[in-house]
Every structure is written in C-alpha cells, then in structure tokens.
Amino acid sequence: MGIPALHADAPDTAAETGTATEARLAPVQILGDVSATQRLPGSAAVVGREQLETEGTTDIHQALKTVPGVYVREEEGAGLHPNIGIRAAPPGRSSKVTLMEDNVLIAPAPYANPAAYYFPTTMRISEIEVLKGAPLLRHGPQTTGGVINLVSTPIPRERGGSIETVVNDRGGTDVHAMFGDRSGGWSYMIETVQRSGAGFKDIDRSNRDTGYDIQDYVGRLRWNGERQSVEAKIQYSEETSNETYLGLTDEDFARDPNRRYGLSEIDQMENDHLGFSVTHDIDWTDRVRMTTTLYRNEFARNWFKLGGGGSLIDEANQGNATARRMLRGEEDVAGLTYRNNNREYVSEGVQTELGMDLGDHRLRVGARYHQDEMDRFQPDDIHDQVNGSLVYQNTIMPTGGNNRFEDAKAWSFWVADEWYANDRLTANLLLRYEDVETSRTQYADVQRNVVDTRRSNSSSIWLPGASLTYDLTDRWQMLAGVHRGFAPLGGGATQEQDPETSTNWELGARYRGSNAFVEAVGFYSDFSDFVQNCSLATPCSDGSTSGTFSAGEAVISGLELRASTRMDLGSFQAPLEASYTYTRAEYSADNAVSGVQKGDWLQALPRHQFSVRVGLEHGSGWNHYAIAKYVDATCSSDGCNRGAGDFDRTESLTTVDLVSRYPLGKDTDLFVRATNVLDQQKMVSRYPDGARPNEPRTFSAGLKHRF
Numbered sequence: 152m153g154i155p156a157l158h159a160d161a162p163d164t165a166a167e168t169g170t171a172t173e174a175r176l177a178p179v180q181i182l183g184d185v186s187a188t189q190r191l192p193g194s195a196a197v198v199g200r201e202q203l204e205t206e207g208t209t210d211i212h213q214a215l216k217t218v219p220g221v222y223v224r225e226e227e228g229a230g231l232h233p234n235i236g237i238r239a240a241p242p243g244r245s246s247k248v249t250l251m252e253d254n255v256l257i258a259p260a261p262y263a264n265p266a267a268y269y270f271p272t273t274m275r276i277s278e279i280e281v282l283k284g285a286p287l288l289r290h291g292p293q294t295t296g297g298v299i300n301l302v303s304t305p306i307p308r309e310r311g312g313s314i315e316t317v318v319n320d321r322g323g324t325d326v327h328a329m330f331g332d333r334s335g336g337w338s339y340m341i342e343t344v345q346r347s348g349a350g351f352k353d354i355d356r357s358n359r360d361t362g363y364d365i366q367d368y369v370g371r372l373r374w375n376g377e378r379q380s381v382e383a384k385i386q387y388s389e390e391t392s393n394e395t396y397l398g399l400t401d402e403d404f405a406r407d408p409n410r411r412y413g414l415s416e417i418d419q420m421e422n423d424h425l426g427f428s429v430t431h432d433i434d435w436t437d438r439v440r441m442t443t444t445l446y447r448n449e450f451a452r453n454w455f456k457l458g459g460g461g462s463l464i465d466e467a468n469q470g471n472a473t474a475r476r477m478l479r480g481e482e483d484v485a486g487l488t489y490r491n492n493n494r495e496y497v498s499e500g501v502q503t504e505l506g507m508d509l510g511d512h513r514l515r516v517g518a519r520y521h522q523d524e525m526d527r528f529q530p531d532d533i534h535d536q537v538n539g540s541l542v543y544q545n546t547i548m549p550t551g552g553n554n555r556f557e558d559a560k561a562w563s564f565w566v567a568d569e570w571y572a573n574d575r576l577t578a579n580l581l582l583r584y585e586d587v588e589t590s591r592t593q594y595a596d597v598q599r600n601v602v603d604t605r606r607s608n609s610s611s612i613w614l615p616g617a618s619l620t621y622d623l624t625d626r627w628q629m630l631a632g633v634h635r636g637f638a639p640l641g642g643g644a645t646q647e648q649d650p651e652t653s654t655n656w657e658l659g660a661r662y663r664g665s666n667a668f669v670e671a672v673g674f675y676s677d678f679s680d681f682v683q684n685c686s687l688a689t690p691c692s693d694g695s696t697s698g699t700f701s702a703g704e705a706v707i708s709g710l711e712l713r714a715s716t717r718m719d720l721g722s723f724q725a726p727l728e729a730s731y732t733y734t735r736a737e738y739s740a741d742n743a744v745s746g747v748q749k750g751d752w753l754q755a756l757p758r759h760q761f762s763v764r765v766g767l768e769h770g771s772g773w774n775h776y777a778i779a780k781y782v783d784a785t786c787s788s789d790g791c792n793r794g795a796g797d798f799d800r801t802e803s804l805t806t807v808d809l810v811s812r813y814p815l816g817k818d819t820d821l822f823v824r825a826t827n828v829l830d831q832q833k834m835v836s837r838y839p840d841g842a843r844p845n846e847p848r849t850f851s852a853g854l855k856h857r858f
Contacts, residue, residue: 179253179430181290181300182280189663192569192579192618193284193632194220194672194711200277202764205776206810207317207824207851209325209346211235211273213808216780217762218281219711219730220297220674224755224785225835226688227394228351228846231363231420233270234689234755238283239636239653239676239707239736240296241755243689243838244268247638249290249298253384255428257301259450259496260523261292262559263589263642266686269424269450269496271301272367272388274327274344278302283674284657285616285634288581289504289515289567294614295636295653295676303384306340306371307331317853323348323362325853336376342369350393351847355413355480356539363392379433386426394420396687397460398841400467400478401798401834408832408844413480413539414457417489422452438508447499454492458531458687461840468798480539487541489532490553498523502563513569524558525642548597551604552697555593557642562586575622581634583614587650591642608644612637612652628661630672638682643698651682659711667716674709681705681738681753688839689755692745692789702789703742705753709734724768731761738789751790757783772814781805787837802833804845818857825850 182188188195196218208214210230212223224234224242233245240247244266250258258267280300282290290298312330324347331340343366350361367388374381395411395418403410428446435441466474476482500521507514531553533544565583572578588609595603616634623629636653644650659672683700685691691700710733718725736753760782768774784803786792791799807829812822830848837843 179255179300180278180280180302181251181254181282181298189661189668189670190620190628191286192577192620192630193282193286194630194657194659194670194674195283195286196281196713198279198281203273203276203278204855205774205812206778206808207822207853209274210846211270211279213780213826214273214279215281215299216760216782217728217730217764217778218279219713219732220283220672220709221281221732222734222756222760223782224838225845226839226843227392228844229348229363230273231270231390231392231394232268232688235267235299236755237281237297237299238295238674238709238734239655239678240293240638241683241753243684243755244686245270246684247293248296249287249293251290251298251300252426253303253428253430254300255426255444255446255448256498256500256521257426257448258498259448260498260525260557260559260642262521262561262587262639263523263557264496264525265293265639265641266684266688268452268454268494269422271303272344272346272365274325274346275304275342275367275369276301277304284655285581285618285632286567286579288583288614288616288634289517289565291563291565291583291614291637292561292585292587293638294583294634295638295651295655303369304329304340304342306338306373306382307333308338309333311858313855313857315853315855317851319348319849319851321349321351321849323851331371336374338373338375340369340371343367351849352409352411354411354416357413357416359393359416361393361411363390363394365390365392378435379431381429381431383429384427387424389423390420392420394418394454394456396456396839398464398837398839398843400464400475401842402467402475403478404834404842404844408834408842409847412478414460414478414484414487414536414541417534417541418454418456420452420454420456422450422454425449440506441503442506443501443503445501447497450496450498452492452494455489455532456492458488458490464841465798477536480536482536483538484536486544487534487536489534491530491532493527493529495526496524511571513571515565515567515569517565519563520561521563522558522560524556527553527555527557529553550595550597551593554597554599554603555591557589557591559587559589559639559642561588561639576619577621578619579617579632581616581618583616584611585614585637585639586611587639589640589642589644606643606645608640608646608648610639610650612650618657626663628663629659630661631658632656636676640682640699641684648699648701649680651678651680653678667714669714670712672711674711676707677739678705678707690838692747692754700745702745703738703747704740705737706739707734707736707753707756720767722769724766726764726766726768728764729762731759733759747789748793750792752786752792754786754789754791757785759783772812772820774812776810776812778808778810779805780808782835798837801835801837804831804833804835805829806831806845815854820855821852822855823850823852 236242329342346365395415502519504517593603618632685695
C-alpha cells in the first residue's frame, strides 16, 4: 500500500473534464475526493461538485439526505436555517455537530452559543465533506456525531469564470457568478450569489409574501511561492426573510399545509455575516508541512417574531375553541408579544497544524485558540389583534434573560498518527484536549449598570480515539474505531454542570470492485449523561427554551449502508447510488429528575431513512437523473413511543426529484428540474411552534455559461 502524499492541491478538474478554466487552486479540504472516503480509517462521505451542480441544490437539507448517518429536520422548506445531526448528535439547530467552511469554525459562537442561526449559502459551496468516527478528533469542539466541512468555490488555475441563472414557477430567481485569474504567483477570485424567492405559504388577510432575499459576496486572493503560499478570503452576506416560528394546528395543517396565520404577518428575519481568514502554508521540507489560519466571523441577526405562539397551538390542538379562533383571526387578542430576537456574535481564533511524513507514520500535531461571544438585547413590541389586524401598542425594554452577554475561551490541542503498519493494516491513533471556560452575565437594567445574575463554567477533558482498516483481500476491507465524544455546554452552564461525554464505536466492511462500491458500518454511542441544548426552536425535555438540560443515560446505535455502481447500456451509462440508515435512539435508564424512562425514544431521530440516485447519461452530454428520498416519522418529544397523545410525532415523507441537463454548446448548459414531483407534503416538524410542511412541487429552469 502506498502512503498518501503529505499534501495535495485540488484534483486537476481540467484533466477530467477537458475544461481548463474549471481546474481550481487549493480548496481547504479535510477528506479529499469521493474515492478517498472509501479508504479512510473511519467512515466519511463527500457530496461532490458534480452532484451539487447536477441537482442544483440550494437547500443543504436535500444534499445531506443522500448521506448515511446524517439527520435533518426541515423548518421553513428552503433550508435557510438548517437543523442537522449526525449519528448520536440530534439535529436541533445543528448545535451538536462541528460546522466548518474551509476548515474554519463557522457557527456564530461554537462554544458559547452553538445554535447555528447562520449557515453559508449552499449555492456557492463546491463540496460537502462529512466525517464520522475517531478521525473527527482532529477537529471539534463537538466530537460525538460528526464534522461537516463546506468547501467553498476555489480559485481557478487560469483566467475564467461562470454565471448560472435559475428561475422557478413561483417567481424565484437564483444567480451565481464567479470570475478569477492567475498571473505568476498571484491569483484571485470574486464571487456572488443573489437569491430572491416569494415563498410557498399564504398569510391570512395579507398581501405580504413568505419569501426571502439573500446577497452573498466572496473574494479570495492567493500568493504561491516556491515552498509556501498565503491565501486571504473575505465573505459578506445579507438575508431578509419573512420567516416565522408560528406553525399550524393539526386540523388546519390537514386542510392547507401552506397556510400561515395572520398573527405571523409581521414576523421577519434580518441578518448579516462578515467573515475573514488568512491561511499560510509552508513546506519546511519535502516531508514537513505547516498550515496556520487566522480567522474572524461576525454575525448580527434580528428575528422579529411572535412569542408564545406554541402555547396557542397546543391549546387549539387540545380542543380549545378560543385559541383556535385567536389563531384564525376570528377573535380579538390583547397583549401579543413580538420579540426583537436581536443578537450579535463574534467568533475568532488562530489554529495551526504541523504534518510530518515519517515513513510508515503520517503524524499531525495541531493547536487552536478560540474565543467567541453572544450579545443578546431583545426588546418586546406589544400588539393587539383587532378585527383580524395587528395594532401596535408599546415597547418593553429588555432585562434578565433578554439582556445578557455570553462568552467562551477555549484551547484545543490534538495529535493524530496515521500508521501504515503493513500492506494490509492502517491504524489511526488520536488524542485531543479541550480546555473551555464560559460565562454569562444577565443585566437588570437597559444601561447594563446593574447585574441581575452571573454564572460560569470551566471544563477540561482528554479525548482519546483509535481507528483502523484491514484489507482482507484486494477488494474487501474491514474498518473499526472507538473514540470519546464531547460537546461543550455553552454560556448558560453553571459551575456544577459537566459537559456531555460519550463512548462511540463503529465497525464495518467495504467492498471495492472494478465498477462497484458497497459499505456497511454499524455505530454505537453510549452516553452517561445526554445533554440537550435548549432553544425556542428545540425546547428541552423539561420545557426549557434556553441553557442546557441533562436528560440522563442514553444509547444511540444504528447501521449505515451505501452502495454505488455504473451500468453500461450501450450508448448510455447509468450511474446508481443508494444509501440507508437505521437508528435506534433510546434512554437506557430511568431518570427521576428529567422524567424519562428506560426505553423512551429520543426526539428528532428517525428510525429509517434512505435515498436512491439514478442517472441516464449519453455521450452527447444530454443527461437525466432521478433522486428519491425517504425519511421516517420521528418523535417531537422524548418518549413518544409510550405516549398516547396525537401531537407528539411527525409524519414520514417520500420525495422524488427529476433533473435533465442538455449542453447547448461547449461552454453552455441548459437544465430543467422538478423537485418533489409527486407533490407530497407532510408534517416534517412540530418545532418551532406547530406543524410545518416541506416544500411543495417546484419546477425550475436555468442556464450555466462558462467563460
């Protein structure tokens, strides 16, 4: 077995496609190409550039549904505010997975407040890398379920660019444009995504749409020397979306899942994100390379929305006729609270990793210092509902939990030894150390002269792990791994609370034939104390909507399957890919404090999910694809398997998408897409605040031109 190079730039796409301008310079990857995931000592997957481009993915949820072991909980149908989980990490606000863009932490405050209200625009992402198992200990802070690294558009190797324009049948427009050039050792790229959509829901008694406007801009500048390089990247985006937390009652959902109550008419999210990073690579020798990155992200948001709508939904579902009339605008309501959910985040740090090729050992030693903060200042606007219309009354300035500051400081160190013991056995030995300090200060007055409460938490932990692959034959390979998982508690933790830890195992087998790949991996995660991150979007088991809650002992286990092949049909080729995930997530002991019982199912984790992608490709370039996805029903609250209620589960969902792509010329492609062609709309979530549907059938068409 040959030892991989210590460092390699992006694959030479020009050699693969014949289009020189599509070859790219040095994307920041943690896995490499798709084939690399089929050899890794640990399970992983890559959603490649070809899949993202072919399917025209603008919703990260839809792309990740094709990856085994990944769970998503849709919210508004467009993927603007994703909920992503991996294996033993539930999907609520993606707070239990490590999110990165180009190997840089991208959640607004990964330690102090990890809920990912910001997410990069999927349309400008060239690859999605998903890493599970012990090798994820190189990253962090969340190390239980997995890591998602979003690889952004890299710099072209020579002058060139592209522009893609897509329109849909509801008047939405998406534009993605980029241009770059290279001269000597210098290269650059500029890029923008402009998105505008009208949404698919109708608000009672209102002409306001439920859509969004997004502008995203990226600039990259790179210098390549003989043995070193420096790349600077800057990104800025803005979003305005008429989104709400208020869902529907089950009765109204059954009649029209695309309805929105007039109480949510004035709800709106506004946010902006500014990110900056500088990465320096240096080859000290042919066998020693160091990569250092300095980064800073700033995120500001104000999600102005109705508070307490979930209580009205619950009461109406239980038969309260007054609550039902209030929601429908048939009864006047006094004192409705609309909160300016105004928060500002800063996340910054420096990280470095030294890679050494020592013959049979490939050693990586790294460190990161990180600090982040969240400043929450949230006034309440009071409205009355009068004759079905909202009438402003007054504003209440914030104190206590709505007027607080949280911060975190963390040191991380890691060492990873990839040992090629012989031609058949490869072992990964890993050790990570996290030292985290968090604090929260709540204020009793607007001027912040009087402190209401203070709390803090500090923790330090060693996280060992090991994984291996063993080649039984040239085609069959076994893999196994174990590692200790960790999730920081956040700024709301008190000193007596301990962070969540778990022991995570995986065992699997792979088959790599000349024209086929099959992988089966079983996973098992044992929690001594399963910790939930509480928010309005994902309340904890005790009903808390902020801070953390320790729910007790739990075990999450399952099986992941994926397979791919390509069939020769004469003048056509038919690629086929399939994935399946079975998950069993239960509490493993009674807990008098949390109220859970042994055998209670955990919320938001489906038992079954699968996807199938099949293509029909012609030598002329006129290609057709079909993608089918299934997600099982889930518990919307812990223990729904022993509950008799009708309002504690979501519904299973099957969707089918069709794509056809035709080359108008050497550099121009025409494509048409139909998503959810069966027009299946189900109750995919009960959070936040009521029943919520997926996106209905949507037709779109577009052009992509390369120059």
